[in-house]
Amino acid sequence: MSTFTDIGNLMYLYLDEIDPGEGTDAAEFLVKATAQQLKDAGGRNWVPTIVKETSKDRYEVVGNAFIYAVAEAAGLERVWCIVADDSEATAAITKTLSREAIPQINLSKASRDDIQAALQYLIEQPGSGLTGIKLPVATNRIDEAPRQYWKTLDPITNLKCGITKGKKLNALKQVFYVTPQPMPDVIKDPTVLQTLTAQELKKMAKKRELSGYNKLKKSDLVELLSQ
Amino acid sequence: MPSASLQVALHDLPDGALEAVVDLNFVQRSLLEALGFDTGKGEVCPQYDTGSGDVDYAVRKNSPNDIFLRTQSNPYLLIELKGRDVSLSEGSASYRRAVRQIKRYLLGSHCKTAQWGIITNSVHIQLFRKHRKVVHPATPCLAITVENIGQVIALVRDKIEQPVRALTLSVYNNKGGVGKTTTTVNLAAVLTLLGQEVLVVDCDPNQQDLTSSLGLPLSEGAVFQALTDRNVNLRTAIKPFSITYKALGKEFKFDVIPADKKFIDSVDEVQLRQQLKPDSLQRNLESLKSEYDYILIDAPPNWRIFSQLAVYAADVVLMPTKHNNLFSLENAALAMKEFIPEAQRAREDGRPVALPVFFNGERTTPSQIEAAQLAITNILKQAKKDGFDLMPHFFPRYTTTQKDLHIFEVPSYANIASAAFSRIPATYRDKTARDYYVALAKEYFLQ
Known part of the structure; x- marks a missing residue:
């Protein structure tokens, strides 16, 4: 990085030098009414928009796109910006910090409290489609499931906690991602075995070359495999 | 005798002693030893990362092949220290802040094994007990004086040496x-x-x-x-x-x-x-x-x-x-x-x-x-x-x-x-x- 860098600086840039990037999804009312309020208050945006430099005198909004939209609607010639670096991580955290993106947590490792907080957030979002989901039930069943091995979030739909494929599961994808561990061939801990399906248990019995597992019930399979 | 050393240490502390002074002249000089922990043997770890911020001290008795200062695992007792300029008299705003602070540390992800927490500024001391997710006082907030310090610290030490299961x-x-x-x-x-x-x-x-x-x-x-x-x-x-x-x-x-x-x-x-x-x-x-x-x-x-x-x-x-x-x-x-x-x-x-x-x-x-x-x-x-x-x-x-x-x-x-x-x-x-x-x-x- 050269000495002549603007990264980290608050700058008063020309609007026409800034590419709006992805733009804001804020409602027209919010943009227009805020623009009016901004003009009435003297036209200085005390909360800056966040940009990166794409080439000389060219910038692109990476976060707080709402401010840019408001400045534009207010007819401002210049807008106060903070120049950020051009890394992906910076763009991502900037969007989350400016409440334009929802942070995600790793469901493979998340604590029970974190899962509960994420589900509560979703349930309370209007239109999330999760109204009617029982928070303690969903939290518990997801927490107790062998989620460290999940390759996708789909197994949640088998937990009978009211979260079905489609809108509900998609809502969960907003806040959770997974980094699965490979499923070991041998699991002997009955509490983990208990959380697998009978089909998965049979697969495991086959791999371990056990015999006579085919007609067993789940509880018997767990007993067989835990030995 | 620890009680005498506690008395001397406390007596020598100036009235408005700041945290660093209380730390050096009270905690390091005699409190840790009076509670039964040996700094020289590595049973004391300063600025311990609890998982929710650094606490002033974490301590644990060593077991064979496990020097606490080296492994820094499984702390037993956390100590949050304040200067004499910070009031810890029960009900004051700074007292409530200190209580919230020690609770947060005790519940930190690196402190699952911790069973006790102490807040003190050398004028007051209070012991908290942690039972899994529950943190509750194990003593009232006790005023320390040169006369009673031996008894007060002995009471605290007694409790931490005899943890109750239920x-x-x-x-x-x-x-x-x-x-x-x-x-x-x-x-x-x-x-x-x-x-x-x-x-x-x-x-x-x-x-x-x-x-x-x-x-x-x-x-x-x-x-x-x-x-x-x-x-x-x-x-x-x-x-x-x-x-x-x-x-x-x-x-x-x-x-x-x-x-x-x-x-x-x-x-x-x-x-x-x-x-x-x-x-x-x-x-x-x-x-x-x-x-x-x-x-x-x-x-x-x-x-x-x-x-x-x-x-x-x-x-x-x-x-x-x-x-x-x-x-x-x-x-x-x-x-x-x-x-x-x-x-x-x-x-x-x-x-x-x-x-x-x-x-x-x-x-x-x-x-x-x-x-x-x-x-x-x-x-x-x-x-x-x-x-x-x-x-x-x-x-x-x-x-x-x-x-x-x-x-x-x-x-x-x-x-x-x-x-x-x-x-x-x-x-x-x-x-x-x-x-x-x-x-x-x-x-x-x-x-």
Whole structure:
């Protein structure tokens, strides 16, 4: 990085030098009414928009796109910006910090409290489609499931906690991602075995070359495999 | 002799000593040693990362091949230090901040093994005990003087060298019908399910709901005997309750001290008070505390002798409330402002303390919750005028930066209520009920 860098600086840039990037999804009312309020208050945006430099005198909004939209609607010639670096991580955290993106947590490792907080957030979002989901039930069943091995979030739909494929599961994808561990061939801990399906248990019995597992019930399979 | 060295160290401290001075001349010079930890052998780790911020000291005795300072794993006691310019007298804002701070550290992800926390500024000292997710005072906030410092530190050291296994929990609300017995039974059942050893005490001889909801016979005087005769042990009154949980094909057992018939016959409270002391139940439970992880006491909905015994005996008091019943909320506040402090003053060891309230057994809608929040806000305002900060007891997640007003709920569920007819805790009959109470157990008790 050269000495002549603007990264980290608050700058008063020309609007026409800034590419709006992805733009804001804020409602027209919010943009227009805020623009009016901004003009009435003297036209200085005390909360800056966040940009990166794409080439000389060219910038692109990476976060707080709402401010840019408001400045534009207010007819401002210049807008106060903070120049950020051009890394992906910076763009991502900037969007989350400016409440334009929802942070995600790793469901493979998340604590029970974190899962509960994420589900509560979703349930309370209007239109999330999760109204009617029982928070303690969903939290518990997801927490107790062998989620460290999940390759996708789909197994949640088998937990009978009211979260079905489609809108509900998609809502969960907003806040959770997974980094699965490979499923070991041998699991002997009955509490983990208990959380697998009978089909998965049979697969495991086959791999371990056990015999006579085919007609067993789940509880018997767990007993067989835990030995 | 550590006591003399403590006295000298304290005597030499200037009045307004800042934290660094208190640290060097009091903590390092004599406190750590007086508590039984050897800096030279690596039993003390300064600026320990708890997982929720750095605490001034974490300490643990070394075991063979495990020098604490090297492995920095499994801390036993955390010490948060302040300068003399920061007041730790009970009730001051800086005291409350320090308490929140030590609680946060104790619950940090690297401190699962920590059992004790100390806050001190060399003028005051207070010891906190951690039992899994519950942190409660183990002493009042004690003033230290040159004269008493030897005794005070010896008291603290005594406690940390003899940790108690059980957490004693009373389920209480002065208002009836909020689900105390249902909560007690199902919490006991679910804690057992999660591998804990549990003892349940039915401390409501007039209703005996808990005893009958488990289908157990009443005691025929064994509890009465133990509580009134110093030569009789409460152990004789224990009855086992066991059940096979179909889904897991396993048997679960917990112990019960049923309600005693003998107490019903002697309804005259004046007569009872001639034989029962406020600490009768607490003293009798003392010898059982090494055998259980949890002792749950179901208290009656009043403030008469049996509730007093139950609250006095508790480390922590769990108060079910109903979001749509103002009296259940006001009564919880009343217990926090009057009854519990009364018991604390009598016990002189900082206990019992109230856990945050929860909404029990009703379906809630957002607008009802809003109304309840408003009602609670008024209760809190009133309490503030009386000099009580009940915020953490009603809105435990509220901080100056996060205006979070969520209150934990155990939702309504038909099978929970009807379970009483079958004499089996709902938790053992129904998966959804089990989920609700696992959530309760993990929210409050299990880490």
